[in-house]
Amino acid sequence: GVVVQIVFLLTCFPETAPLDRNVDAGxxxxxxxxxPIFVVRDTARLLLRSSFIxxxxxxxxxTFISSAGWQSTLVPYLTGYLGFTQRRNGQLxxxxxxxxxxxxxxxxxxxxxxxxxxxAIRVCLALKVVYCLLCALxxxxxxxxxxxxxxxxxxxLIIPIMMALQSNLVGESEQGRMxxxxxxxxxxxxxxxxxxx
Numbered sequence: 227g228v229v230v231q232i233v234f235l236l237t238c239f240p241e242t243a244p245l246d247r248n249v250d251a252g253x254x255x256x257x258x259x260x261x262p263i264f265v266v267r268d269t270a271r272l273l274l275r276s277s278f279i280x281x282x283x284x285x286x287x288x289t290f291i292s293s294a295g296w297q298s299t300l301v302p303y304l305t306g307y308l309g310f311t312q313r314r315n316g317q318l319x320x321x322x323x324x325x326x327x328x329x330x331x332x333x334x335x336x337x338x339x340x341x342x343x344x345x346a347i348r349v350c351l352a353l354k355v356v357y358c359l360l361c362a363l364x365x366x367x368x369x370x371x372x373x374x375x376x377x378x379x380x381x382x383l384i385i386p387i388m389m390a391l392q393s394n395l396v397g398e399s400e401q402g403r404m405x406x407x408x409x410x411x412x413x414x415x416x417x418x419x420x421x422x423x
Contacts (some may be wrong), residue, residue: 294419322378329379343391350384
C-alpha cells in the first residue's frame with residue numbers, strides 16, 4: 227500500500243512528476259533552459275518588457291532593502307535607548323501581528339477599492355515614511371506600541387499589493403516566473419540589507 231502511494235505521489239502529482247526540461251514556461255521547445263545564462267537573459271527580458279514592470283520591481287527591491295535595514299537596526303535601538311526587554315519585544319510582536327491581521331482583514335479591500343493598485347502603493351509608501359519617522363521620534367515604549375499598532379499593518383500591505391500587481395502585468399504562463407523573480411529580488415534585497423545595516 228505504501229509503495230503504491232509513493233509511486234503515485236512521485237509520478238502523478240504536478241509538484242513531483244518529472245518535468246520535461248526542454249520545454250519553457252510557455253510550452254515552447256527550449257534547448258538551453260537549464261543554462262544559467264539563459265535564465266538570466268530570460269529574467270531580464272521579462273523585467274525589461276515594459277518600463278512599468280521594471281520600475282515596480284525596483285520599488286519592491288528598495289522596499290525590501292529598507293525593510294531589512296530597518297529590522298536590523300530597530301531591535302538594538304529599542305533595547306539600547308528605550309530599555310526593551312525580551313518580554314516587551316514579544317508584546318510588541320503580538321501588537322504588530324494584530325495590526326497586520328486587522329489590516330489584511332478590514333483594510334486591504336477598502337484601500338484597493340478607493341485608491342486602486344497604484345494609489346494604494348502610494349498610500350502604503352507614505353505611511354511607511356510616517357511609521358519610520360514616528361518610531362525614531364518615540365521617547366517611550368508606549369509610543370512605540372501605539373505607532374506599531376496603528377501603522378505597521380498598513381505598511382505591510384504594500385508587499386502583497388505590489389506582488390499581485392506584478393503578477394497581473396504578465397501573461398498567465400509567465401506568472402510563475404514573475405513570482406520567482408520577485409522571490410529572488412526579496413532574497414537579494416534581504417542579503418544586501420543585512421550586509422550594509
